[in-house]
Amino acid sequence: MTQDTLNILHLGLGSFHRAHQAMYLNRLIEAGETGWQLAGGNLRPDMADTIAALERQHGEYTLETVTPAGERSYERIRSIRRIVPWDAELAGLIALGAEPSTRILSFTVTEAGYYLDERNELDLRYADLASDLAGTSRSTIYGALAVILAERRRRNAGPVTLLSCDNLRANGERFRHGFLAFLRQRGESELLHWVEANTTSPCSMVDRITPRPTPDVAERVKAATGWDDGAAVMGERFTQWVIEDRFCNGRPAWEEVGAEMVASVHPYEEAKIRILNASHSCIAWAGTLVGYRYIHEGALDPEIRRMAHDYVTDDVIPCLTPSPLDLSAYRDTVLDRFSNPHIRDTNQRVAADGFAKIPGFIAPTIRERLADGHGANSVALLPALFFAFLERWHRGELPFEYQDQGMDPDLAHGFFHAADPLLAFCQDLTLWGPLAGDRQLAHAIFGAYARVQHFLGRSPA
Incomplete structure (x- = not known):
């Protein structure tokens, strides 16, 4: 990287980042603004094959997008100019993050990667977070940024923006709250004061359905472009990025290539999280329960589509x-996007991390409807579906391995050893926070669970 280039260091080189943020910067570079470029690496030793392919390809890869009508297009992404190999000490990321030319540290770690409990405080039950707090590892976003910013402070490298690109409500604010709490727990008062004075944490809303790439993506890329691409990624044609314009040391002109720079992302992210993200989970849980593998199968099922439609219409709007x-x-746009048969997004991917999605995507709507004196019949169907999904998981009957960073497996299995498993589910603090044990909540979910059982009694898919 040249000394006169302004850099963004992104933590988390998964499919979503490469189909979204890296694409926006690539388009800006192609439009003639060459002053910014990306570097990236992972905080954990995962995605080894993809990272190796990106290194061989000097950070280049192909993005395939597809419309609901099946129209495919291919875009060569060249904005990632440096791939930082993983090492347990994160030495490469620390060195690059501490360079004065690095003006933005962005990250995609998934909702559960922020380790925030029902009170929006650090949840110290997680072993990797506890290890990072003790200084024996640096595998969480907090542990990684602590060592990167400590070195940046030591070098007097200047201010830097910390940009969350995750589906977390008020992601910038909540990340910052968790990060400052992490530094306080570690007793790093001088670094904490430096972070408060030299960083900003804008909220952002990100949106593009991006399934995990399957081998046929590379096959189509080869047929269309002639390039053997070991890191090809695919997503839907639709894309959206809304960002609060609070950058403390410059930023790319993303608005020139379709991003929306705003004073507040709140109304955009509330619509996206409650309508898109929660409906996505609804379709994944329901589809899995009746034997579907892909999201589009559930979205095209009239009964499942009606569940998502009624949830939004009756309670979210x-x-x-x-x-x-x-x-x-x-x-309607969201449900049409989910119906795209060419995306082949799996229920396994979308159904993951329910213990973060219930409190993050669904509980706020239930809480507001109950507080306003209205029923929560339609929205209650979503946690009832998740409970039925967990029942299958508990019995070992899911057709895939369920991944949930926010779930304590012993606690979740414990629901089904209780005298009343559904009541135990309704009383769980991790899922419900202040709503846990609320009689109206339990009444709504018990009624919804009866409807789920009626739904599951239909003929198999």
């Missing part, structure tokens, strides 16, 4: 009105 968005039109 009343909560979010008034809004700068046409919420009904957004609902």
